Amino acid sequence: MHTHCQRSAPEAPDLFSAPLSLFSLLILRPEVQNVSLLPPNSSWHYSHIHTHTHTHCFSAKGSNFFYSKAEAAYISMPDLHLNDSLTPSLVLYSDLAAPPAGVPAKQAPPFGYNYPTMHPAYQQSPAPKPDPSPSHGGYNPPGYQPYSQVLTLVWDSESVGVSELEAETLRPMNLLQERNILPPKRAPPPEPNLSNDLRKVNCSPDTFRCTLTNIPQTQALLNKARLPLGLLLHPFRDLTQLPVITSNTIVRCRSCRTYINPFVSFLDQRRWKCNLCYRVNDVPDEFMYNPVTRSYGEPHKRPEVQNSTVEFIASSDYMLRPPQPAVYLFLLDVSHNAVESGYLNVFCQSLLDNLEKLPGDTRTHIGFVTFDSTVHFYNLQEGLSQPQMLVVSDIDDVFIPTHDSLLVNLKESKELVKDLLNALPGMFTHTRETQSALGPALQVAYKLMSPTGGRVSVFQTQLPTLGAGLLQSREDPNLRSSTKHLGPATDFYKKLALDCSGQQIGVDLFLLSSQYSDLATLACVSKYSAGGVFYYPSFHHIHNTAQRQKFQKDLQRYLTRKIGFEAVMRIRCTKGLSIHTFHGNFFVRSTDLLSLANVNPDSGFAVQMSIEESLADTSLACFQAALLYTSSKGKRRIRVHTLCLPVVSQLSEVFAGADIQAISCLLANMAIDRSISSSLSDARDALVNAVVDCLTAYRANGSNIQPSGLIAPAALRLFPLYVLALLKQKALRTGTSTRLDERVFSMCELKSQPLQQIMHMVHPDLYRIDNMTELAALHLNDSVIPQPPLLQLTAEKLTREGAFLMDCGSVMYLWVGKCCNEMFICDVLGFPNYASLPSNMTEIPELQTTYSERTRAFISWLLESRTFHPAFHVVKDDASTKTSFFQHLVEDRTESAFSYYEFLLHVQQQMSK
Known part of the structure; x- marks a missing residue:
């Protein structure tokens, strides 16, 4: 049954406090040239832009540094001491250099997905001889000679005082000559140059990682290296071993x-x-x-x-109030669009399957709110024979019809909850409601959850069209990368998120939409409340099998993973070092304190740092992250991670300790901020200039002899490749082909994912898997796990006789060539030949064949440490879906972007200016 509820004397709810801004820093030059990274044969769009910001400014060494001070209230926490004398510092890492001048030329013809790829720079030279092995493609630019010569640029490791291990990372490499720079396996992070005793107890790089494993002694030395100093954290990740200390x-x-x-x-x-x-x-x-x-x-x-990672059971000194129970509220879109997508069936079944696994104890509470043009509550109070629906139609002044029976004890009302979940998919089957009152639904969620805090899970399928927070479509196909559209259209969702954060409420957003839904605005409700964003474009439970399967598996993980409530995290560092910018989903309470209403094991954070005082008096620099949270069992806990790194005084040692994956991830976060605060072109220029500046610094300080070519130390050999891959990411690519919501979601992922997930997104792993053998295989738990080598992300490495697996983190592609071995197709995919393969295959069947067992064992091994299961697509060579596979081949040229070789030439050109 359902009841319509009205209120005679409505009162306008005062939900919003004054807006609070995150502490942020911008590094800009007064004049920025806006140049797209286009191939040499393409027309270059060139414009001259004067950048203006309303911020404090001073000049140093000819560069302008801009910053804005944090406007955030600090709430004292007894476990995390704030040093009142700590003030925001300025970034001295300049990431903008003079961009290239425009070079007008004829428009190049479209560069398609033909393979093997012939790089444009090679077209005036004889074609390279075909290589019989697709795993080792040729790469012979004009003037190429086999790299058997000794480079004239030499770092003298003895004179600069580096170890033999570091000397190898400083080995100069001519990137224009050395083609095969990828290691056979994904490279582990560099090991800090510490004693064995310290190395054994140091924090795992999977948890705590620095962009430089050798910390420069001074800011001047850091500036000289032209590398960013920062930390990447995965503080609440799942651990197999965790010392828990009760004292x-x-x-x-x-x-x-x-x-x-x-x-x-x-x-x-x-x-x-x-x-x-x-x-x-x-x-x-x-x-x-x-x-x-x-x-x-x-x-x-x-x-x-x-142990560098420990967890303390906290005493009452670390509590502002008694630990609250785990509280889960689900906000469900039940408009016509939502019902048509079929997501409600998938959600209800997933929650039914995992109801017993929700983290919590006997105090756990649960509630449901559905909405279309009205808001519907569900009375689940123990003793009722069936759930009772209460409808509030006054969305302009929404109120809660009853306070006692909407959030109920899960243990006491479990049968009513199950009845509701079984009934929900059929309750709105014939609805004609096309409107969406998301804003009012979020307002009542805030009111419901304020006394206790907890987690709100929002499922939305369209643009909000009614009540507070209503939005209008603003996607212009010609302006999909404009700064205006990358930011929110209204501050309603940000203000609401800040209110939620103040009441310890985290909001997670699941967007399942086939049309533009303004994720740039909606994502604010999660970003500032320490929640997460999940996006399933073109979701349909029947017509889009891959998205349905991913949604199911994501829900399985989401509903059962560990969760922490009422959390705060503080990062401390050795005297002389300072923190100035955070990246991730949170609210900043002070210069080193983050408020996290919810914390989960799948979120990552990044931190930018600077050196305020010389570290000459110490040989070690340390960093400590302390995460105070309430467990789902109602226990107050403190998880502490401590990282130790050596301090160095030589520039060569700084280069030797560069962690290129961590550097790339930090730069990605900085570029996302720049694209929103300034422009996408500024962000792209900054990324290119990061490579130019760093390699220029290495060349200038390595030797007086200037060889031809593009020289990089071995530790930074992948830097240009990773930056090029970033430039081709949906978040940062140019052009209008990327839908606005997809671009914004990619930005959200880069800002909130752990490092390993980001690197899979930015530079996927490519393997040939149709010819895997037991050579060098791993033998684990009676399983043989083949170890095929990593391949460069270029069509040169593909052959129509093979099958290639691409691991992009959140999605996997199995590309099958037209002439692929029929035995592989039969034994692994279960079809007699290529022609019989369906075009929409989304999983590999379990077949009792050696090929099948090897392939599935390898894929399972890749997914072993993965928290969310990726979508899986089998891509035929002649299918229209192959575009999604080929767009990840970042070393190849596209209509609007350089090939890897062209990008190296561009970097070399910029260095010579």
């Missing part, structure tokens, strides 16, 4: 509040020196006892000092 006393530095860790020094049994501020502290009596060895008098052997 009456959590030992911390009395001055800077650093948690005791493996990198402190014990002066004697009773005193320890903080590794961040160097304060000498007393060792508490309780800390003298080691609960692991059950011995007394060995504080240096306690778990806190033997």
Whole structure:
């Protein structure tokens, strides 16, 4: 049954506090030339732009640095001490150099997906001889000679004081000559040059990673290297081993509040020196006892000092209120568009299947709100024979009809919840409502959840059209990359998110839409409340099997993964280092404190840093992230990660310790911010100039002899390739072919995903899998897992006789050539030949053949550490869907973007200016 609810004396809800802005920094030059990265034969669009910002400004060494101060209230947390003297610092990493001058030329013809690819620069030279192995394609630009010569540019490792290990990372490479720069497997992060004892206890790079594993001694040295200094964190990731410490006393530095860790020094049994501020502290009596060895008098052997990642059970000192229960509220779009997509069936069945697995305890609460042109509540109070629907039609002044029975104890009302989930898909089958009152639904969610906090899961299928937060379509096919459209159309969702964050409410958004829905605006509700965004374009439960399967698997993970409530995270660092910009989904309370209403194991964060004072007096720099949260069981916990890195005084050592994947991810975050605050062209120019500046610095400080070619140290050999891949990402590519919502979602992913996921997105892994053997295979748990080598992302590596797997992180493609071995097609895909393969195949069948077992074992191994299951597409060579596969071949030229070789020439040209 359902009831219409009205209220006689409506009161306008005062939901919004004053808007708060995130602490942000912009590095711009007063004059920026707007030049698209087009192939040499294409017409160059050239314009001269004067950039103006309303920010504070001062000049240093000829460059203008702009910054805006944070306007955010700080709420004190007893576990995370704020140093009041810490002030925002300025980025001294300049990422904008003079862009190229326009070169007018005839329009180049479209460059299609024919293969093997002939690079445009080779067309005046003899064609390279065909290579019999598709795994080793030729790459012979004009004037090419085999790289057997000794480069005249040499770093003298003895004179600059680097180890033998670092000397290899400094080996000069001519990128225009050395084609095969990809390692056979995805390269692990560089190991810091630490003693074995320190290396053993250092934080895992999967959790805590720095762009430079050798920290420059001064900001001047960092500026000289032209590399960004920053951290990438995955603080709440799933761990197989986590020391959990229950103690009456959590030992911390009395001055800077650093948690005791493996990198402190014990002066004697009773005193320890903080590794961040160097304060000498007393060792508490309780800390003298080691609960692991059950011995007394060995504080240096306690778990806190033997593990760089630990979790403390917090006392009442770390609570502002008693821990709240886990509360889950689901907001469901039930308009005609939503019903037609069929998502409601998939959602209800997934929640039914995972209801028992929702994180929580006997106090867990749950509730449901549906909406179209009105808002519907569901009374699930224990004792009712069936769920009761309550309809509120006054969306201009929406109110809650009853407070006691809409969020109910899951254990007590489980049968009513199941009844509702079974009934929901059929309740709106014949609806004619096409409107969407998302804003009012979010307002009532805020009111419902404010007393306790918790998680709101929003499922939306169209543009909000009624009530507060209504939006109008603003997608102009000719302006899909304009700054105006990349930002929100209204601040309604941001303000609501900030209110939610203040009440410890996190909002996750699932957008399942076949049309423009203004994700740039809607995503704000998740971005500022520490939520997540999930996007399923063209979702339909029947016509889009791949999206339906991905939605199902994403829900399985989403509903069952670990969750933390009422969280805050603070990052501390060695005296002399400072934090100035955060990236991710959160609200910034102060210069080093993030408010996270919800925290999940799939979110990543990035931090930009600078060096305010010389580190000459220390040989080690340390960073510590402390995450205080309430577990789904109602326990207050503190997860602490500590990273230790060496401090160096030589430029060569800075280059040797460069972590190119971490650098690329940090630059991606910076570029996303730049594209929204300034323009997409500025962001793209900044990325190119990051490569130009860095390689120019390396050349200028490596030798006085200037060889021909493009020289990079081995540690940075992939830098140009990764930047080119970033430029071809949906988030940052030029042109109008990328739908606006898809571009914005790609931006959201780059800003909130962990490093490993970002790198799969930016530079996918390509393997040939039709000829896999047991050579060099892994043998795990009685399974043989082949290890095919990584291939360059170019059509040169493809052959019509093969089958190639591309792992893009959130999606996988299996491209099958027209002349692929029929045995592979039969034994792996289950069809007799290529012609019989369907064009919409989205999974590999489980067949009892050696080929099938090898292939499935390899794919399962790739997915082993993956949290969300990727969509899977089998792509035929002659299918229209092959475009989605070929667009990831980032080394090839497209109609509006360089090939890898052309990009190297462009970088070389910019360096010579």
